[in-house]
Amino acid sequence: MTRPFNRCGMMGLMQSASDPVLAASDLTVSYPAHGASPEHIALDGVTFTVAPGEIVGVIGEAGSGKSTLARVLSAEFKSTPNKKVAPVITGGEARLFDTPLRGRVSKRRLAELQFRTAFLPQDAAMQLPAEYTVSEILGQPILERDKRFDRAVLGRHVATLLDAVHMPFSALEAYPFELSSGQRQRVALARALVLGPRVLIADEPTTGIDVLAREALHELLRTLRDEKGLAALVISHDFALLRHVTSRVIALHRGGLVGLDAIDSLLQDRTHPYLSALGANEEGGTA
Template sequence: MAVHGLNLRVAPGEVLGLLGESGSGKSTIARVLSAAFVEPTGEVSPVITGGEAMIFGVPLRGLSRRKAAKLSFNVGFLAQDAGSTLESTSTVAELVAEPILVRDKHFDRRELEGIVVTMIDAVRLPLSILSRYPYELSSGQRQRVALARALVLEPTLLIADEPTAGVDVTVRGAISELFAELQRERAFSALVISHDITVLRAVADRIAVLQQGVLVGLGTIDEVFADPSHPYVAQLAESFSDGH
């Protein structure tokens, strides 16, 4: 049992951060919520054995393919290693356009070009990057391309699993700031999963703290750390105040 007794709601336009150590159940939640929208990877998929997971009021247990396809227009997913797993034989332009073409291969090419250019500009990358391949980019640039891909369908909800993982420490802050800016501009809801409090401080309205699959803290970062009722949260609060 990876996660149990968890009760969480992300409000429209809210960014909820999910904080916890490795093995706390954070990525399991991301995989449960995104399973209907991403290609199977061959890994064992998590199964909901009790309770319910819902997106826009639609239960994910027993979700039909047709309903999943419909929902997928409104849900973006940024996987943990998204920047480092971009298809190496595709250009940046092709990578950003792909989510649209998967859903409609006859989409107007001129309109698509305009959307791709807008997205690359939105993630603060130069347009000269459009013809480049992932191996020609820095880790920070690749993560921005992955973010553009996740947002190209203008989702109402974005699920981001460790959005700064694999990115040079020097540009993590810039990626977090960009995420927060785009969320303000586009007003999407987001579930951001991270073990990095600094990232969540930059992007999240509230945080939920998980330990060993159990919710041990919920509220704004200040609320959670000001009055930690759980030893793990108290430990986090102490290390955060020591580091800042």
């Protein structure tokens, strides 16, 4: 897959090849009190790193803080319009490409970070703009940055991406409402990858996708990791993905990190009741 913006000078984001791409250090994140709701601590003292070219998984029960972790480490929370419902780092630190996210981040640095970071939220498939075709949706991020980008190169890039997410070329002219939810999810992933990010933060990227297409996505993530050095943090309950794509998996429970290991080792781990339950449920295929 070609990277359309190789020449973009990211001087502020220069780091050595071994520096972590993502880092949480004793990270505590809260949602401020609003209305009748008191302050809520969503993550409490979480520490881990993701190295360049490493794919780390995240599992945990509903409400354990997975999406909050993704919103914070992707820096998405820095540009949330409604500050009343945005998470706030109240302890420790989170770093994206070595940029501390706790304090103020300049608009320019935030734009640089967002250029290098693909964030695929849980509802990404629902957020595809209804009035554009798949081809337009995939080309948009590139044309927003360079209106005069060569249309033939763009067309090839978009078609390659669509193929990589296991979608037929006939989908290029389709509108989102004409696609199944699994196909929309794949278009959302393709769009997240269109600028050739250095890191992907994805919240349940294979939800609603059939087994064959899932395997194609696993393969795509492995290829991007091995050939382009893509780093990723992937929230997922897809055990095949956790086994075949991630090197380590973070287990969250009520905002705390209760395990960090290869998935098969986590499933053997009995040091926390959540991990014991996870291991016991594995045969049923759910996490």
